[in-house]
Amino acid sequence: MALAILCSGQGNQHAGMFDLTGDAPEAASLFAYVSRQLGGDPRVLVRQADPDVLHGNRTAQLLCTLQALAAAALFDSALPGRRCLAGYSVGEVAAWGVAGLIGATETLDLVDKRARLMDAESHGDEGMLFIRGLDRASIDQLCEGREAAIAICNPANAWVLGGRKVALDMIAQEAAKCGALRVSSIPVKVPSHTYLLADASSAFGGALADIRLQTGRQPRARLFSGIDGDPVLDASRDLNKLALQISHPIQWDKCLAGCVEAGATVFLELGPGRALAEMAAGAYPEIPARSLDDFRSIRGVLDWLTRITGSA
Numbered sequence: 001m002a003l004a005i006l007c008s009g010q011g012n013q014h015a016g017m018f019d020l021t022g023d024a025p026e027a028a029s030l031f032a033y034v035s036r037q038l039g040g041d042p043r044v045l046v047r048q049a050d051p052d053v054l055h056g057n058r059t060a061q062l063l064c065t066l067q068a069l070a071a072a073a074l075f076d077s078a079l080p081g082r083r084c085l086a087g088y089s090v091g092e093v094a095a096w097g098v099a100g101l102i103g104a105t106e107t108l109d110l111v112d113k114r115a116r117l118m119d120a121e122s123h124g125d126e127g128m129l130f131i132r133g134l135d136r137a138s139i140d141q142l143c144e145g146r147e148a149a150i151a152i153c154n155p156a157n158a159w160v161l162g163g164r165k166v167a168l169d170m171i172a173q174e175a176a177k178c179g180a181l182r183v184s185s186i187p188v189k190v191p192s193h194t195y196l197l198a199d200a201s202s203a204f205g206g207a208l209a210d211i212r213l214q215t216g217r218q219p220r221a222r223l224f225s226g227i228d229g230d231p232v233l234d235a236s237r238d239l240n241k242l243a244l245q246i247s248h249p250i251q252w253d254k255c256l257a258g259c260v261e262a263g264a265t266v267f268l269e270l271g272p273g274r275a276l277a278e279m280a281a282g283a284y285p286e287i288p289a290r291s292l293d294d295f296r297s298i299r300g301v302l303d304w305l306t307r308i309t310g311s312a
């Protein structure tokens with residue numbers, strides 16, 4: 001059996017997101033580190049801050065990455081040995097940390113830099129939009145001639161678009177008229193994974209050049225890259241895909257398919273939120289899928305994994 005770990009992207013930060021990880025001694029140093037980055041304790045921030053603050057680009061990226069790294073620190077020794085790993089949007093950077101290829105604090109520093117570069121290229125009038133139920137050709141047509149593009153290809157004709165809000169608003173109206181089953185804006189404030197962030201991509205490539213990859217150790221998991229769904233077989237060669245993904249679409253459908261081809265028999269999303277577990281369950285109904293947000297205790301997560309796999 002193989003466990004597929006999914007690292008979440010921005011959009012679902014919430015007050016209870018650190019309920020399982022926030023008090024764990026294994027994650028204490030990570031919370032202290034992010035407290036310094038954010039200028040305040042993230043556990044307090046998620047409980048007290050306005051949703052608008054939690055969805056600010058830099059804050060959101062750091063919170064999501066912290067959650068993935070904290071969960072990994074807690075679970076690492078308890079989870080089944082055969083694993084695969086995929087990260088959605090900023091979750092892909094977190095996944096390199098969870099895989100042990102980049103140190104945890106270096107991962108957080110990288111995410112900080114990524115967020116700042118993306119903010120520097122944004123104008124405050126961008127966002128992301130979810131559309132389900134139209135085919136690729138229809139989505140491409142809706143984006144044609146507008147400052148918007150496909151950002152994430154999800155299974156079952158579900159798409160995330162990034163772009164200027166004015167363009168996304170027009171696309172949302174037209175998508176509904178064209179028969180989309182669901183159209184919904186996503187609380188993300190940057191046009192991630194689109195050409196609008198091309199300069200941030202190049203600049204982040206420069207930052208990646210300084211990273212010391214921890215390739216001496218055996219990787220803890222088979223890791224998939226977002227832009228093509230291919231496994232990372234040569235970390236030094238594939239690291240730059242973390243830069244490319246800032247301005248190129250994520251093939252999340254291919255990442256999930258890669259996990260299944262690699263033998264995944266259970267999906268566990270680290271959160272915040274349950275979007276990835278729900279997508280995996282929709283695309284592969286025969287494979288159990290849950291998010292940490294579905295549980296009230298770490299024991300509950302481990303018991304569930306034990307029931308499914310016979311080992312945890």
Ligand SMILES: CC(C)(COP(=O)(O)OP(=O)(O)OC[C@H]1O[C@@H](n2cnc3c(N)ncnc32)[C@H](O)[C@@H]1OP(=O)(O)O)[C@@H](O)C(=O)NCCC(=O)NCCSC(=O)CC(=O)O
Nearest residue numbers: 009010011061089090130132156160182186188192275282
């Ligand atoms: C956008 C969403 C809120 C949409 O989720 P929803 O659940 O509202 O919408 P949905 O269409 O998937 O599901 C609505 C209902 O339809 C059902 N449903 C789903 N797919 C279906 C299908 N193929 N056929 C029939 N029904 C289906 C669902 O079970 C659900 O049922 P029921 O109603 O019964 O439950 C979510 O996908 C989400 O949170 N996504 C993650 C956020 C995201 O994409 N972030 C971008 C990261 S970018 C980023 O991080 C930037 C960076 O790079 O830093």
